[in-house]
Amino acid sequence: MGTFHDNLGALHGITVVVELTDGGVIVGRCHEATDEQVLLHDADVHHEADGELSRADYLKRAAQWGVFAKHKSLRVAGDQVTQITPLGQIEAN
C-alpha cells in the first residue's frame, strides 16, 4: 500500500531502487513512475565508480538503514531506467 493518491500509480509514496542504463542506481521515494519519467523525492544516487561501496554493498546498506538523501527531488527520463524495485524487497543481509 502506498498512499491514497491512486492516480499516481502503485509505487507512489514507496521507497524504490531505480536501476539505470549506465549501471548506476537511485534510491528515493517514488512520486510518479511512467514510461516517460520517474520522479523521486529524498533521493540518493550511487555509481560504483564514484563511491567507496560496490553497488551490491550500497544496496545492502540501503536495505538495512535507508539512505542519506542528497536530492530533494530527482527526475529521471524513462529511457534511462531499466528496473524499479521497492527497497523493502531488497535483502539487507
Place this chain on the structure above:
Amino acid sequence: MPYPEEMCAPMRAELTQIGFEELRAADDVAQFMDGATGSAMILFNSVCGCAAGNARPAVALAIGNEQKPDRVATVFAGQDVEATEKVRSYFPDVPPSSPSIVLMKDGQITHYVPRHMIEGRDPQTIANALVGAFAELAGTGEAAAEK
C-alpha cells in the same frame, strides 16, 4: 512546513493514549536519552499514510505483547522539528526516515525499522518483527539464544 495542529492532535493521541511518552522539545529528548538505561523504543511519527495505516497500528499491537521495552516514546517528524533533530543527533550514522522505529538498549541503538520496511507491510507483520526484536533486547529471542 508543519501541518495544522488540529490535524496532528489525533495522530499524537493515538500513541500517547497507549502509553507513549511524547518528546516535543529538545529538552524532553535529552531527558529521555541522556544516561538512559534499560530498553526503549522511539517511533518517529509522521503525517503520511504509512504512519497512519502501518506504523502506529503496528507499535500499538507490539506493545500489547507481554515482553516489551521498558520505555516507549515518540517524536513527530515534520511537526516537532527541534525534538526530531535532537533524537537524530544521537544516531548520526542512521539516515533520517519517517515513520521509522528505533529500539535501544542502554541508550545504544540495537534495531532500526526505517520507512521502507514499514511501507507496504501490514501492521501485524511489522508488530511480529518488533516483538521478535523485543525478545532479543530482553535476551530471550532466537538471536540471543544462538549466542
